[in-house]
Amino acid sequence: MHVEGNILIHAPQSDVFDFAENVELLTQCIEGCRNVHELGDGKYAALLEAQIAFLRMAFKVTVELSRVERPNTIEAHIAGTPVNLVGKIDARAGLTLEPAGPAETRVTYALDVSLAGKLGGMGESVFRAKAKEYGDRFAVHLRDAVESKLLEKAP
Amino acid sequence: MIPFDLQEPASLAEAIALLDPDDPSVRPVAGGTALMLMMKAGLFQPTRLISLRRLEGDLRRVHVDEHGDLHLGALVPLSKLELSPLVAEHAPAVSETCRTLSNVRVRNVATLGGHVAHGDPHMDLPPLLIALGARARAVGPRGERWIDAADLFVGYYQTALERDELLAEIVIPAPSPDSSAAYVKFTALSADDWPAVGVAAAVRRREGVILDAVLAVSAATEKPIRLAAAEAAIRGKSTSSGSFDEAAEAAAHEVEPLADIRGSTAYKREMVRVHVRRALIKASHS
Known part of the structure; x- marks a missing residue:
């Protein structure tokens, strides 16, 4: 399953990158992402919760930054298991930053997710239907968080 | 558990x-x-x-009112819809659709209300109910209200029913003498699998001309939806295959299929094109 989208952020590319490479800040932009803590060696553990209609799903995941190339690219590998459900989730997430103006950055997000087990069999269609919605909301949260952080810094 | x-x-x-x-x-x-x-x-x-298994009364009843509208109680099993002479007479496309809906064991147990209120876009009857102009009666603590079938499905597993409302019945309006309807589907994995694409068509025609048409697609999409561009493309046209091709083309353009194990986006778009045409042919020759 591949999901991608982009958003324009009114902030210089370096500020957006500083924010995005901070896993604890970035994960605050992901709806339902809680209990983020560092495991060491650039790895983090987190709990992801999603509510889709009457279905509530939770995943225990580890997040590892697999590629960080300032000022354009941040990639992460996310792997984990659902709580109370047989299955596995494995995802590659990437952010690409491009300057779009004097103090504007175009951020493109891409997510490749594979689901296995019961999760893949019954949950796949629902995930596919909602993944783009979740991705777009992440992008909006990222934009809002970066822009408000920039306002805080302003003299 | x-x-x-x-x-x-x-x-x-x-x-x-x-x-x-x-x-x-x-x-x-x-x-x-x-x-x-x-x-x-x-x-x-x-x-x-x-x-809801202990509930009785109109929830389990199929009847036709004085206006000729067909009332289907929410707790009516799908097999009863399949076999009911009243349904066969007033909404033959519903009987026919039920014959290939899942399998007989499921149809004996599953109810119309569950089939509709579950909000799964792969269900067979929702697009047909939309095409037939059906309405749903919802009952809740604030009383009852009517919801057009076209407005009932709002997303994956999501309907317009509030969490404290229950679906009581579905009412299919009396058909006009010059109208007919059909549902066609495509199952990619096995004959009784969930459909990859389901298309319903209801047409009103006179002397070889389509006066009006309602087209709805499901399974390929996040929710059952009407195909407005395809409906416009066929309205006022002849019941020839050339007109159907135009509508099928419009449908393939306007639909946004979701890829899954039953097919890619491109494949489902093509299947929508094929099955809109087939649904129109079937409805026009019923």
Whole structure:
């Protein structure tokens, strides 16, 4: 399953990158992402919760930054298991930053997710239907968080 | 399985009172054919299930009113719809659709209300109900209200029903003498699998001209939807295959299919094109 989208952020590319490479800040932009803590060696553990209609799903995941190339690219590998459900989730997430103006950055997000087990069999269609919605909301949260952080810094 | 509360109310009012508008994991259950699969898989963990099996009366009745409208109670099993002479006379496309809906074991247990209110876009009857101009009667603590079938489905597993409302009945308006309807589907994996694409068409025609058409697609999309561009493309045209091609082309352009194990986006778009044409041919020659 591949999901991608982009958003324009009114902030210089370096500020957006500083924010995005901070896993604890970035994960605050992901709806339902809680209990983020560092495991060491650039790895983090987190709990992801999603509510889709009457279905509530939770995943225990580890997040590892697999590629960080300032000022354009941040990639992460996310792997984990659902709580109370047989299955596995494995995802590659990437952010690409491009300057779009004097103090504007175009951020493109891409997510490749594979689901296995019961999760893949019954949950796949629902995930596919909602993944783009979740991705777009992440992008909006990222934009809002970066822009408000920039306002805080302003003299 | 995680323990949950199971209630078996004896009246509709009692059932409604047991619903919780603030807790999405409190669900009514009728036949349970869809919900039980989700529970077994661990995908759905209810805090409370409200079994509707003890409810009787109009909820289990099929009848035609003085205007010729067909009333289908929400707790009517799908096999009863399949075999009912009243349904066969007033909405033959519904009887026919039920014959290939899942399998006979499911149809004996699954109810119309569950089939519709579950909000799964792969269900067969929702697009047909949209094409037939059906309405749903929802009952809740604030009384009852009517929802057009076209407005009932709002997203994946999501309907316009509030969490404290139950679906009481579906009403299909009396058809005009010059109208007919059909549903066609394509199952990519096995004959009784969920459809990859389902298309319903209802047409009103006179002397070889389509006066009006309602087209709805499901399964390939996040929810059952009307195909407005395809409907416009066929309106006022002849019942020839050339006109159907135009509508099929318009449908393929306007639809936004979701890829899954039953087919890619491009494949489902093509299947929409093929099956809109087939649905129009079938409806126009019924």
